[in-house]
Amino acid sequence: MTLEIRNVTKAFGGFQALDGVRLSVPLDSLFGLIGPNGAGKSTLFSVISGFLSADQGEITLGGRRIDGLSAPARARAGMVRTFQVPREFSHLTVRENLMAAAPAQTGEGLFGLFFRPGTVRREEAAIAARVEETIALLKLTRVADQPSGKLSGGQKKLLELGRALMVEPRLILLDEPFAGVNPVLIGEIMERIAELNGRGIGFLVIEHDLEALTRLVSRMAVMDRGRVLAEGEPAAVLDEPQVREAYLGGLS
Amino acid sequence: MFYAQLLVNGLVQGLVIGLAALSITLVFGIARFPNAATGDAMTLGGYSALAAFKATGSMALGGVAAFLATAVVSLLAYLAVFRQLANRSVVSLLVASIGVAFFIRAVLGVTFGHAQQVFMAPLSRPYVLGGVRITPLDLQLAAVAAIALAAVFGLLYFTPIGRQMRAVADNRDLARVSGVRPGRVMVALWLLAGGVAGVGGMMLGVKTIVSPESGWEMLLPAFTAAILGGIGSPGGAVLAGLLLGVAQEASTPFVGFTYKIALAFVIMLAVLLVRPRGLFGRVEGAR
Incomplete structure (x- = not known):
């Protein structure tokens, strides 16, 4: 059972935010998604969750086409997202x-x-x-x-995770769960994620904190300029030359 | 004693304003536009209650008729008009609601004529409590209003649909990605908002007259109360309605009957200048 993203594109005016994204995320996995700012990660989340509609492409969840469904229907189909800046009622x-x-x-x-x-x-x-x-x-x-x-920022992140859990999801899309959270609480959130994964809930995680992310996930994909550059085990992915150039080159 | 009497009169008047303000604030909070058809929905409530009252002689059944008829018509207005414009600007929706208002008024005018009508309620001896006169009719009206308010607040705060209505009011996008289905929330919203406006319209009709224009004239005080109470805050709208009703009555000895409606305008200006989010309000933005 996977979340399949096939050739998804999305443009904002002249800006090609997603340019033929292909990705396959097993529904019980811990899967990381990294890339420089503006790579299209959050846009991809929005398109997957039905927040924005894709210009082209196909998205299936466990074999079922979901790209025509409304956002609430996708949540009820078992896939929920959280937000980079936590949102709450x-x-x-x-x-x-x-x-x-x-x-x-x-x-x-x-x-x-x-x-x-x-x-x-x-x-x-x-x-x-x-x-x-x-x-x-x-x-x-x-x-x-x-x-x-x-609530504090970290507590709001936990609440977002909780809100996602209430849907009884198969897959949770986490958008920067560790951003602005103190290190103690990061450990806490990571434990919770691992525990939930043990119960069969998959996670697709966008995160800039590579150190924390590589400890958490078993696979990751790298995006740059609206495309998936590489995908695989974290260590292998981070070693690929084009990834180092696109992403880590800017950091070191 | 004189002022105590004005206070009582003001509270009854305030319930009318409060119910209308509650309707406005619910629609603004959840559907995100100022509904100018609220006044004419009240007029509809007035006529419905009058018809039921004439047929049965019961004020309570008048209230039920007002609630149901206005709820159904409001829902129809949503399905026929507001839903079609759901993704348009606030201005489009406001203008559409003015159109709905004229439509309701025109239909009422054609159906019932333009002559003023009154509730021929039997005269009864008022209760006198420490020199303050309270009529049984006022008590009945207050009871009908209290029941309507209890129903709305009970629904909002103690039921799943109410919780989801408040969630949509709080953050519509988040509600969508959390699996809240907006259609059901909207149906509940329009039934409730219509119903409370209808009950307010019945009270207005009983206290004054029923004519095709009577509800329209309530829009200004009702919007004032909705803003004063903090737009989107149901409890605030009702409290502000009561405050405004009392303030209007208390000002009558000083500014005269004719100008008490102007007080609402002065208060609205003052609130917008000094405390735009109202007395009990939250920071709220509209596109």
């Missing part, structure tokens, strides 16, 4: 943030709410139980009833 509490993201609720339609109250109550109880599990897993118990807008 800032006026809702942490608990409400997580509950709002749980899919397939009978009570999300007025009909179900009024005519199937028993089902709604049962679902609410089940969702509440999962929310408590997620809060405990992410160690957010102390702030569970605070408005999420008041």
Whole structure:
């Protein structure tokens, strides 16, 4: 089972943000995505998650075409993204943030709410139980009833991960999960990701912190100027001359 | 004592403004445009309640009729007009809502005529509490408003659809990628926003008159309250409506009856100049 991206292109005016991207991400893997700023990584996330539509190309998730689906439908198909700058429902509490993201609720339609109250109550109880599990897993118990807008940057990253988990995803797209997070919390987030991966959830991770990323992922791809330059095991990928030139050359 | 009486009168008036402001703030928070059809939705509520009241003699059934009729018409307006324009600018939607407003008014005018109509509520002896007179009718109206408010806030804060409505109001894009389906949220929004406007319209009709223009004239105080309460904040809208109602009544001895409507305008200007996000507001931007 994979997420398959075939020949995906996306242009903004004259700027070719994605230029025939091909990538195959196994749904149970820890997969890294690196590249210099402007390489098209976040655009690719937006196109995969249905936030933007691709100009051309094909995306399948576990064999099912998803590029025609709306963003909510893709989330419900088991693939959720997080954002580089964490986003949250800032006026809702942490608990409400997580509950709002749980899919397939009978009570999300007025009909179900009024005519199937028993089902709604049962679902609410089940969702509440999962929310408590997620809060405990992410160690957010102390702030569970605070408005999420008041959380620290690292806590917001954890909340984003939690919100993604509520969808019962097969694959989570993480956009710079470690950016602006203190080193202690980075370790914490990495542990959580590894633990969730152990339960069969795949991760596709954009990250600039190469040191942390190479410890986390088993495979990675490198993007530059809207294309995938190389793909493979982290050490091998980082050794390729064109990768060093495009990406690391600018750093060292 | 005189002022205590004005306070009571103001609270009833304030509930009318508060219900209308709640409708406006819900639509603004979730569908992201100022709905100028809110006033005429109130008028529709007034006529619906009047028809039900004439048929049954019950104020409570009048409230139910106002809520249902206005909810359904608002939903139809969404399906026929606002949904088609969902991705247009705020100005397009505002102008479209003015069109919807004229349409509702014209249909009401043709159907019921332009003559003023009144609720022939039976006269009853007011309760006197420490010199303040409260009529049973006011209490009934306040009860209908309280039930409508309780229903809306209960739905918003204690149900899955309410949670999702607040999530969409908070961050629409995030709601989409979290799997929240916007269609259902919008249906619930328009039923609720229409319903509360309808109940407000019934109260307005009972307290004053029912005519095709009566709701339109409520738009200014209603928008003032929505802004004063912090646009997008449901609780703020209701509180600000009550405040504004009381302020209008309390100002009557000083500025006279004719000018009390102008007070709403002065307050709106003052709020926009001094505290644009309102008393209870959040920082909110519109495109």
